[in-house]
Amino acid sequence: MIRVERKEEPADFNEEVRVPGNNFVARNPKRKPPKYWNKCRGDLYKAYEGYCAYTTFKINCRLDAVVDHFLPQSRHPELRYEWSNYRLSSSHINSVKKDTEPIFDPFELPEEAFRLAEDMRIEVNPEAFPDEKDLALASETLRRLGLNRPELIADRTEMRDEALRLIEEGMSDEAALIVSKRLLEQSRFLHREAVRKGYVKPL
Numbered sequence: 001m002i003r004v005e006r007k008e009e010p011a012d013f014n015e016e017v018r019v020p021g022n023n024f025v026a027r028n029p030k031r032k033p034p035k036y037w038n039k040c041r042g043d044l045y046k047a048y049e050g051y052c053a054y055t056t057f058k059i060n061c062r063l064d065a066v067v068d069h070f071l072p073q074s075r076h077p078e079l080r081y082e083w084s085n086y087r088l089s090s091s092h093i094n095s096v097k098k099d100t101e102p103i104f105d106p107f108e109l110p111e112e113a114f115r116l117a118e119d120m121r122i123e124v125n126p127e128a129f130p131d132e133k134d135l136a137l138a139s140e141t142l143r144r145l146g147l148n149r150p151e152l153i154a155d156r157t158e159m160r161d162e163a164l165r166l167i168e169e170g171m172s173d174e175a176a177l178i179v180s181k182r183l184l185e186q187s188r189f190l191h192r193e194a195v196r197k198g199y200v201k202p203l
Helices: 013-027 036-047 091-097 132-145 150-168 173-186 188-197
Strands: 065-069 086-090 114-116 122-124
Touching (some): 036 065, 036 086, 114 188
C-alpha cells in the first residue's frame, strides 16, 4: 500500500447515486439496498487511474474493478452512498476485505508507511509510525488484507524479475526509462520501491 490522493466527487454523483440510493432506503427500510454505487464505478476507475487502493496493482480490466466501501456499509449505512467512503479495489481483494475494520485508510497513510523486503513481502516501516497504536494497526492492515499472500508475492516477484532482466541486458538510458514506466504502469508501490532500491530509474 501507498498513500492515495483523494479525488473529488463526480459532478453527477449526487443525482446518480446519493439521492436515489438514500430515497430508496428511506422508502424501503427493510429491503436490501440497491447497488447504485456501481453507477460510479467507471468514474472511480478513471479518477484513480485503475490502480487498486490496497495492492497498488493496475486493474487492467474494468470488470475486475470493485467499488469498495472503506467503512463497511453493514456498520456504517449512512456512508453507503457517499463517494468519500469509496475506494477502488480489485475484486479479489474486496472479497478478502469484506467487512473488515479497522484497517489503515489508503487516503491517510503516512509517506513510505510500507516497504518491500528482499523476499518481496511487504513490511511495515516503523519510522513512519511514531505512535505505537498506528504501528500495530499498520501490521494488522497487512494481515487482514492478506497483502503477503503467496500469489501476490509471486506477482510482485515476476514484475521485479522481468524489469531486472531487461535492465541487465545492457539497455540504453532511454530504454531503461521505458522499463521504469512499464513497472509504474503495473504497480505504483513496486515502482516506488524499485526506485528506492536502485533497480530502476525514477521518472
